[in-house]
Amino acid sequence: MSSKDYKNALNDIRLSSDFCAKMEKQLLKSNFDDDGYEEVENHVEVIENKGFKKYLAAAAVIAVIGAVGGGGYMNLRGGLGSDAQYGVESEVEEVSSETKNSDSVFDFPFASIELKGATFILQETNYGSIHSEVPVVASYDMAAQLIEVFSQVNWNESKSVTYTVNIPDDKDDDNNSEADELFTAINASLNGETIIFNYVYSGDYYYVHMYESGMINVYIRSTDNGLEKELGYNMTSEQYKEIRTILFGKEENKAFFAGINADLSGVRYAINGQSGTVTDEQAKYLAKCLKEMSDTLLSEGHKERPANEEPISLFIKDDAYDCRVDFYSTGEAFNKKMINSTNEITERAYMFNPVVYSDIKNILAGLDDIPCPVDVADMDGTLLKCTFDNKYNVYTLDKEQLKQLQSLLENCNWKPELYTTAIMNSSAFAETSFYNNSIVLKNKEQFLFIYSGGLAIYSDKNGTASSMPDIYHIDGIDQLISETKAMNSKMTPLNTNELINRELDICLSGDIAEVNIRGTNYPYTESGRKIPTARLREVFEGLEWEEMEFKEYDEESDPYSDLYSQYDDEDGTELKLYVINETSIYKVFYINSLGTYTNQETGRGYRCTEPEKVAERLDKLYEEYKK
């Protein structure tokens, strides 16, 4: 639809003056009662919404992990920046001839310009509107390298100018090369990337724009006589890339995170008392990981660092500043920066999703192949859930079978996987059907989820949100699947009642479980109520379960949409969702007041007999254990 129609439709909505007056009155109160309002933004998860979609268990794990940081990961990256943001106060460099240093001056055909100290701005434009600007002041070394590249450029004048473009009437004529050239120029100025530098010399203003395509436009305005001139040149796109790399570093290695805006290749790091230098490949991974995630700048008063923890530190130096960024496993980063010109030291704290810490750690450790990191041989009371060829079966394994499975796992190639890759790119989920070719092992203390694309999520730390599971990528998944299939063929699957009872055994394995109710009359903000598991056990006693028709969720729907959509029923029935152990990665158990239980690891739904009784018992317990 057109942006205009959309805007018009929404522009008709506005706040009433009464509402505005009330709000302004509230916002004017300077002595705000902190207890009066919940700390909303800092407790909002941004990435959690990726969970509970079609990636179910894996995503659920990640979602719970995502919630650990509890952060409103507001993106502060350069994309929305302005000159002021980067401390660029003047758009135009003014340099007198006396201050020129001949080693860093380049004789352009239109003027001799001192490049050292000139501010270059990398600007990104989308359909004519500027979306980001990153400035850099050229150092002496940069100037020398720029001169080398500029010396190779063919400075013959071209017709491509963008400042005063008139599209000729015969633009449609295929043979009109001038029109094509102008059209290309317009496109270049409206879309893509430009490096800009502006310069004043002897009263003349020079505005130089270099485009990705290699096109260079120079606009000159004389302050003496007001004369304006436009010039066009062409360098190659490779030469443009060289200039860009000299000034702004390799884009693929650049990170914008926790106050860092730098190429990380060659940066010193310290981890666990050891130090090293970030390699080009590690820089690429780090940049990719940090670009995918957001951070939140915390208030200036946030100074306290996590106790008893050695952070991962990056030491970044350039001509303008030295900085040290410490990343903590809690999802906090502290960026201590010293501005070289003034020796002023600042320190700012940021909050981020703790999965970033884990990724940084893995990247600096090398991401190489590792021996099989999981040990399932002693997993007592293990459930093995396999979905092969879209057929789903669940088994319990004896000692011998567990040993056999351990051996199959050890035959695969394992390497650490990055959370950001698993979350953001979902590259691990190669199959169109998420549940197909998945293997899930779990008992009361451990779990291992393996998905068709080779993503493996493993924890032997009880699966709580505070202990992040490890994630890996397995090569050789096809072999693992075919051998597990062969193993399954000799085993007897559990029936539905046995399966649900085993799930309940795992869910209710501790002494206490946390129960939440979601429904119209239950605020989301209310925390769960702690109920003895023995009492919860009684709720499910004597029930019979039947499996419901399986529904594969796609891009358009997910199990949660279904759950929520039930609340839109027009008959006015108040439906409720009971959630046991919501914060646990694999002990969570969802059942609604219709008696429907959905298993998040397999997407299968089950309905119990006597749902009214279950709902009544759960309501009663919930009320009884009111805080």
Add this chain to the structure above:
Amino acid sequence: MNNENTALYAFKKYGNTVLRAAFAFSGSYAEAEDIVQDVFLSLHTNPQNFNSDEHLKAWLLRAAINKCKNFRRSFRFSRTCSIDDLEHSEVICEMDTESRELRQQIAALPKKYAEVIFLHYYEGYSIKEIASMLNKNENTVGSLLRRGREKLKAELEEEGDLCQVKIIKTL
């Protein structure tokens, strides 16, 4: 930006922007108003530092998106756009027929499309910026935008109302 009271400054400057965003995301006038209140009060309670107005606006939109998600989880979420809803809200909404019908379709859009459509069409953010704001990759945002447009177009076509013809042509 007025550092003395960022929240008040933000409310005066971006109150309606957040309202429209919240409506586009939640599909409900009443909830949009609640979200406006929550967003600005949370900024007031927990002051943040902003580098520029653009940064402030992006923060507010991000906060509105998050609030909408919480509403959804809280079961207060309902993608409806009834006149009753409007009457119980203090939001002012011009009743121009064409805009109203288009607004109903906007309100009916699934949240995942509503976010990208609003950020792109109303706020003019690029796909890259939206990807950055929503923590999604660019390809995902691009396809959500495409599907959202198609869905909106299909729903408008289903209406079959003559007054929609003009809008459909622009899709």
